[in-house]
Amino acid sequence: MDKQLQLLKEMTDVNAPAGFEQPMTQFMKGLFENDGIKTIQDNTGSIFGVKEAASNHSIMLLGHLDEIGFMVTEITEKGFIKFTNLGSWSGTVMTSQKVTILTRKGEVRGIIGSKPPHVLPADERNKVNPDAMFIDIGTANREETLNAGVSVGDAITPYSEFEVMANPNYLLAKAFDNRFGCSAAYEVMKDIKHNITLYSGAVTQEETLSRGAITAANLLKPSLAIAIDVCICSNTPGMEQSGQAKMGEGPVILLSDAWNIGHVSFRRYVEQIAQENEIKVQHDYLTGGYTDAGHVAVSNNGVPAITISVPTRYIHSNVSMMHREDYNGAVMLLKKVVESLDDAAVERIIKQEI
Numbered sequence: 001m002d003k004q005l006q007l008l009k010e011m012t013d014v015n016a017p018a019g020f021e022q023p024m025t026q027f028m029k030g031l032f033e034n035d036g037i038k039t040i041q042d043n044t045g046s047i048f049g050v051k052e053a054a055s056n057h058s059i060m061l062l063g064h065l066d067e068i069g070f071m072v073t074e075i076t077e078k079g080f081i082k083f084t085n086l087g088s089w090s091g092t093v094m095t096s097q098k099v100t101i102l103t104r105k106g107e108v109r110g111i112i113g114s115k116p117p118h119v120l121p122a123d124e125r126n127k128v129n130p131d132a133m134f135i136d137i138g139t140a141n142r143e144e145t146l147n148a149g150v151s152v153g154d155a156i157t158p159y160s161e162f163e164v165m166a167n168p169n170y171l172l173a174k175a176f177d178n179r180f181g182c183s184a185a186y187e188v189m190k191d192i193k194h195n196i197t198l199y200s201g202a203v204t205q206e207e208t209l210s211r212g213a214i215t216a217a218n219l220l221k222p223s224l225a226i227a228i229d230v231c232i233c234s235n236t237p238g239m240e241q242s243g244q245a246k247m248g249e250g251p252v253i254l255l256s257d258a259w260n261i262g263h264v265s266f267r268r269y270v271e272q273i274a275q276e277n278e279i280k281v282q283h284d285y286l287t288g289g290y291t292d293a294g295h296v297a298v299s300n301n302g303v304p305a306i307t308i309s310v311p312t313r314y315i316h317s318n319v320s321m322m323h324r325e326d327y328n329g330a331v332m333l334l335k336k337v338v339e340s341l342d343d344a345a346v347e348r349i350i351k352q353e354i
């Protein structure tokens, strides 16, 4: 495994769901410090590498540290675990999946239990009821589950292994949403030649209404912002929709999502940089769902904000699949955009002269 794959594996392996991001904050801090890059953190755990310039303006690149997961709400007499969601899940992808419970004593493996078809009435076979779901860690009763270290309030993450697929550009992992964004935010900083101050990092609690983006934007007060997050992938069976992004066809500029209309001047500027550097980009839009761009856009007195994305299959489940060339394209585009900006260009974007 080369260095980049190793980084993606290590990042996606970190267990840190929304509200429990501390292990990812520490991981990012370690990466920046190893490279001698100064960091800044807000009180929620959002963390950024800082590269200062003698400029009036700054840009914030933000991935998000958190992943979707669950939280323990109850341990039954028989030792099973009831849970609530951290972030949005569909019941259809939850049953029979392996999970990791993050207890004070360490990690405990569990599975979300399911009934075999043998005992399911015909009308229940194709239905899911998340409220009836439970996690089984392989214990006989409540006492054994407590002895294993599980407590009410413990976080739970999906469990799956990082794998390189048949075509080695296709990568499988849990939590590409949004460790890809964390990794891209880190990789962009390497050897970058910038004329304006750069904050590049990742925020907490995107999956639970984008809270860390608010506190981080208040702290950094950026002039421009780019959220780095996954988008929906339309080239799998049943997902084909014209005008939407396809895996393997390059990074994506989001036109809009439920909370943000990509700032028109900034978007056009980014499109121009992509063209000048022969980086093939796609467009996409989300009618449901959002990224951190929406909250940064309305922070302070308004921040031109867009989202740069990669189409990712099977997000918000135990596994997600991303194309390595889309990832590299996104890193390249972010780098070229940051390197091209100076105070005059930022002002033209803010005044919408582009």
Ligand SMILES: [Zn+2]
Residues within 6 Å of the ligand: 177, 207, 315, 316
């Ligand atoms: Zn997500």
